[in-house]
Every structure is written in C-alpha cells, then in structure tokens.
Amino acid sequence: MDLISHIIFGLTLTRLVYMNRPQEWEKYRNIIILIAIAASLFPDIDILTTHRSEIHAPLVLAVLAGVIGLAYPLSFKPLLVGFLSHSLLDVFLFDNSNDTIRQIIDIAITNDTAASEVNEVVVTGIAANGIMLLYPISRKMYSIMLTETTYAMVAGLVLSTAAITLYLTRNNTGKYR
Numbered sequence: 307m308d309l310i311s312h313i314i315f316g317l318t319l320t321r322l323v324y325m326n327r328p329q330e331w332e333k334y335r336n337i338i339i340l341i342a343i344a345a346s347l348f349p350d351i352d353i354l355t356t357h358r359s360e361i362h363a364p365l366v367l368a369v370l371a372g373v374i375g376l377a378y379p380l381s382f383k384p385l386l387v388g389f390l391s392h393s394l395l396d397v398f399l400f401d402n403s404n405d406t407i408r409q410i411i412d413i414a415i416t417n418d419t420a421a422s423e424v425n426e427v428v429v430t431g432i433a434a435n436g437i438m439l440l441y442p443i444s445r446k447m448y449s450i451m452l453t454e455t456t457y458a459m460v461a462g463l464v465l466s467t468a469a470i471t472l473y474l475t476r477n478n479t480g481k482y483r
C-alpha cells in the first residue's frame with residue numbers, strides 16, 4: 307500500500323490502542339504520534355535494498371519494537387502498532403493485470419510516451435510479492451491479491467476505521483476533560 311494509507315492506518319490503530327489510557331495519551335500525545343508515523347513508514351526503508359525484505363516480517367518488527375522499547379518504554383506500543391499495521395497492509399497487493407494503472411494515468415497524461423514512462427515507474431514501484439509473514443520460520447511470501455473493487459473496499463475500510471476512531475476519540479476527549 308501507499309505511504310499515506312500506511313500513516314493513516316498506523317495512527318488509527320495506535321489511537322485505538324490508547325483508548326483505555328486517556329491520561330497517558332493526553333500526556334505523551336505528540337511523541338506517540340511521531341513514533342507511530344515513523345514506525346508505520348519504517349519497513350519501507352528496505353526499498354533502498356530489497357523491497358519487502360526481512361524488515362517487513364512481523365516477528366522481526368516485533369523484536370525490534372521490543373528491543374527499542376526496553377531502552378525507551380514509552381515507544382514500545384506505538385512502534386509495535388505502527389510496524390505491524392505496515393506488515394498487515396502490505397499483505398494486500400493490487401492486481402494490475404488489466405493495466406488499470408495505465409488507464410488511470412492515460413486519463414491524466416495525454417502524451418503517450420510520457421504516460422508510458424510514468425506507468426513504468428509506478429508499476430515497478432508497486433511491484434511486490436507480499437510479505438514474509440512467518441520469517442524467520444519460513445521465507446514464503448504471503449499476499450492477498452485485490453481487484454479494483456476489493457482494493458477500493460480495503461482502502462475504504464482503512465478510511466472508515468480512521469473516521470470512526472476520530473469520532474470515538476472526540477467524544478472521549480470531551481468526557482475526560
């Protein structure tokens with residue numbers, strides 16, 4: 307999934323985790339949000355080497371959150387939630403076998419050469435085989451292929467979760483103030 311979805315999903319889940327800890331949330335909100343954003347994007351630094359590598363594996367990320375959490379306990383929850391939310395979203399792959407991406411680009415870019423260059427970059431950028439869900443036990447890649455409709459449903463689900471969380475936390479904040 308794209309960076310924005312990762313941030314929205316990571317922040318939403320983190321906020322949900324702190325629902326029952328309003329004092330902790332109120333006190334450390336800014337740092338928690340910063341850590342959650344960083345964590346929800348972190349696994350993609352492997353784009354510099356092999357994308358969707360070991361650092362997309364949930365167990366590796368959980369251990370990393372644990373190690374950093376030992377040194378800096380406050381960071382443990384937002385790190386863990388941010389990391390795992392990233393893994394979870396990256397299980398979903400967009401099925402581009404019908405050249406959907408090219409069709410969308412063609413709407414925006416009329417120049418054929420330019421459109422095909424942009425398509426190349428985008429397609430290479432999103433190309434992936436899922437994630438190594440069970441690493442280090444197995445290096446098998448797991449993924450769920452989404453069509454245009456189901457991709458929109460998953461994206462919609464992420465946004466709805468965010469909207470519901472916002473709604474719930476607004477009410478909560480009022481209650482505790």
Ligand SMILES: [Zn+2]
Pocket residue numbers: 307349350358362392396
């Ligand atoms: Zn990723």
